[in-house]
Amino acid sequence: MTPTGPDGPPPAASEPAPRTPLARLAELHGVAPGYSPSPGRTVAAPDSALVAVLAALGVDASTPDAVGAALALHETATAERLLPPTLVSWGGLAPAALAALPAGTRLRVTTEQGESLTEADRLPPGVHTLHATAPDGRAAETHLVVAPTRLPAPPGRAHGLLVQLYSLLSRRSWGMGDLGDLAELTAWAGRTLGAGFVQVNPLHAAVPGDPTDPSPYRPSSRRFPDPVHLRVEDVPEYPYAEDRDRLAALLERAGRLRDGVLRKGALIDRDAVWDLKREALEAVCAVPLGPGRQAAYDDFLAEEGQALEDHATWCALAEVHGSDWRDWPAALRDPRSRATAGARGELADRVAFHSRLAWLTEAQLARAQRSARDAGMSVGLVHDLAVGVHPDGADAWAQQEYFAADMSVGAPPDAFNARGQDWGLPPWRPDRLAACGYAPYRRLLRALLRHAGALRIDHVMGLFRLWWIPEGQPPTEGTYVRYDAEAMLAVLVLEASRAGALVIGEDLGTVEPGVREALQERGLLGTSVLWFERDWDGDGLPLPPDAWRADCLATATTHDLPSTAARFTGEHVELRDRLGLLTGSLADERAAAATDVREWLALLARLGLLRGPSGGAPASAEEAEIQAVHRFLLRTPARMIGVWLPDTVGDRRPQNLPGTWDEYPNWRLPIADAEGAPVTLEDLAASPRLHALIDVVREDGGPPGAPGGPPEPPSRVP
Known part of the structure; x- marks a missing residue:
């Protein structure tokens, strides 16, 4: 989720003593x-x-x-x-x-x-x-x-790419990035760039709407991936679909949709993409499965069981009654009612269709992870677990007994947001989770880790406590509810160890004392973003690289923050000013941003990091600064170094601008170059600017302890 501000001084450890x-x-x-x-x-x-x-x-x-x-x-x-x-x-x-x-x-x-x-x-x-x-x-x-007492450390230092999959279009995708593009990206990044991982946004199933909420962090279901990410032509039954003219027409329309984004400046339209894919997939799913494929599908149905049946039933009912189950006929609001069982029978064809889509999407996710590992990646795919689910969606309907009714998750008021935040996500009840041995949480983790080398936990502090807001009240009228953090961590460590996967906690913003220490004790990595790493307890200046923690994924930016180019040019301040988001005057905000950049550039220069690649002639001033930032990250002891893929081509625009809805096209922008022209996967692969930056990462960032590389992090016994 969006951090409420820099990782400044932690709140006081004690809470008011109960007096009533x-x-x-x-x-x-x-x-x-x-x-x-x-x-x-x-x-x-x-x-x-x-x-x-x-x-x-x-x-x-x-x-x-x-x-x-x-x-x-x-x-x-x-x-x-x-x-x-x-x-x-x-x-x-x-x-x-x-x-x-x-x-x-x-x-x-x-x-x-x-x-x-x-x-x-x-x-x-x-x-x-x-x-x-x-x-x-x-x-x-x-x-x-x-x-296990803790997860093992990553297998040596790794660098990798961070990307919002929908934003990565190739010349074959249907208007937004898909799992075929992801497989291509991992194969290329592993073999050509020496990348050890690719981190993607949550690929959870979305709640359909008019329009659909484009945020990947408010999904219908965290348990099942969204079939909008399917590469239709890669489904094995595709060549055998009978209506070839129909499929050819859909491919032509998909090409026009893609060209509209790449050449005419249109925004990514998830709903338009899904309309085309759904029609094509209905034709593809009409093809009978061969014996081997049928056996594999039967195994998938048996393994997923009730959870998949519930998810597919919700999808089928949503097609008839709308996507908010709370507005359905009363008898259908209960997933276990006789009426729901009857409706499932009446809609058996649609339930089967949505079940098949879940299986096909799972298979392409597996292919993308195999592609990553075949390319030599030490980690492979890093999937992202959103902090919660949409109240209208499949999980909230199927798992009602585990969610707190009439509550929403958010953040309390603080120095950076006096009104607090309401994320519109119903929280899990800690008492119900404990009573069932955390069964839904275990099943969720197992599904996400099945095709992952690592899992990023959004707002990992939520394993300890969440800010609950009663329905109809502002965020200021909420309070924290504690979870059994030891049990939540134990389940997470258990499932990750079984999958042989790493876990990365997104611990940005205000973090309760003791949380980072507890995560580190169990082998979870944190997240360190350059612009937030300052000596908040001292002079407030940027932290030198040797003062950074080792057990983290270190990055220059994230999907919720300005791109690195926008930071250095100050364009992020101008954007917020145009949208009326500044809390102070434009002059003051410009001055503060310039001071921030100046302090970081001074440290980069003092460390001798502002130079051209491999000692050669400097790139443009902007490229030299972005390269210096990544040299800096490599000087830290961080075990994982993440490169924001839009940074490699000078993209100016954030993928998400917190505090906006219609004012800014959140989650709908393709990766673009410094001039705002969309860049395809094929363009990325041929980009001199990208290769120059990755050369810096590869040449300056050997394994910890290697000559020219960062210092060896202190060893920890699993």
């Missing part, structure tokens, strides 16, 4: 009675927010008597409970909570594989069931998450 019964009740349920917007300052959460959030957690706090009854009930339940619903074991060691059980308590563990054990120590990784029976007759059955 309502505040005590809230804290017992993980609801913060207040928060710290800045060091040394605390703000109490409104009572109305505490009451509403507790209600969303199934706790009645509407009156003083109700609060008293809820406190008494919680005290009784806690006294009678043997164990919490989920426990964590790091490295197979018995959880500390077991030591507090009454003497003589009998334990039995049923492992994932069905084996029955009488010891809760040295267990294999997995999510097991722990049975406990106390001498007084009390019994408990709890989920036991056994995870």
Whole structure:
């Protein structure tokens, strides 16, 4: 998500001490009675927010008597409970909570594989069931998450590309980048550029609309990818579709759509692309599968089970009743109702179509990752997990029991945004997650990691706490709700270790004390962006490279920030001024931006980084500065170095401008050069400017500890 500001001083560690019964009740349920917007300052959460959030957690706090009854009930339940619903074991060691059980308590563990054990120590990784029976007759059955103590470090330093896939058009794509383009990009970047990874935006399924929300961070489903990313011609059944004239006409229309973006300055139109692809895919999916393909598809259906059936059913129902399930006939709002089962039968052909699309998209994702690894990439694809889902979409419908009703996730007011932020995403209920052993979270991670060398977790701080906003209230009237961070991390480490994947946490903005330390302890990498790396506790000047952390993905910018060229030219300030987004005067904003750039350029010059590639003649001043920025990143001990693909050709425009909706074409821009002309994948591959920048990354950035490379990061024992 959009960071609320530079990674400045952390908030005060303590929150206001609860002084009222309502505040005590809230804290017992993980609801913060207040928060710290800045060091040394605390703000109490409104009572109305505490009451509403507790209600969303199934706790009645509407009156003083109700609060008293809820406190008494919680005290009784806690006294009678043997164990919490989920426990964590790091490295197979018995959880500390077991030591507090009454003497003589009998334990039995049923492992994932069905084996029955009488010891809760040295267990294999997995999510097991722990049975406990106390001498007084009390019994408990709890989920036991056994995870490795930490994920291993990346296999040496790697550099890679960061790209929003829709923005990367080739001469074969249908008006937006697709999975065929991604496979081409990984093969070329691995073989020609020596890249170790390619990080993409979330490829989650979108909520269809008129128009569809183009943001990849408000998906219908995080579990299943969006078939709009399919390369239709790469589907094996495509050559056998009967209506060739129809497909030829669609290809011609797709070509006109692509040319409109690349040659006539049109914006990427996801809905127009999908209209063409859906029609083509309906013809392709009418082709019967061969025996081998049918067997593979049957295996996919069996493996995905109820989750896929729910997703495909929602897609089919949305075609009939609209994409907001809350406006459907009442009986269809329940995914388990008899009416829904009947509708699924009536729409069996459409359910089958959407199930087939999920399988085809999964196959092309797998192909893109194979392409990356075949090209020698040490990591391959880095997929992106959005922080939440759209309230109208498939996940919110199918998993209603796990989402907090009438709540939205956002960010509290702070020094950079006095009004706070509302992201419009319903939060998961921490109590329901714990009760089921984090089953939906585990299934989600397993699906995303299936074809990934690494996973980026958007707003990774959400594993610890999220800002809940009651429906109809501004973000200022919300409060934090805590999650069991140890359990969330354990599940994440378990699933990533099973997939042999890295995890990168997006930890920009204000980060609660202790979060980065907890992530590092478990082997998760953070995210460090050049412009935010300053000595916030000291003189505020840019951090020298040896002061950066090693366990991170280091980049010059992100999809939510200005391009590096725009930073150096100050064009990002002019853009915000044209759109009325400046909080101060244009002169003051220009001066602040110029000071920021001047301080960084002074450090780059002092380190001798402002020079031409390989000691040759300097490039243009702009290119020399962008190259110097990347030389700087390579001087840090960061284990991964990310190059924003639009930076390689001097693109001026951000892909997303926070704080705008219709005012700016967020998520709809193709990659463009310094003059604003769209650049195809083929153009990128032939770009001298791109190759000059990548030569800098390859020549100046050997593996940590190598001659001319960055210092060796301190070793950490897994």
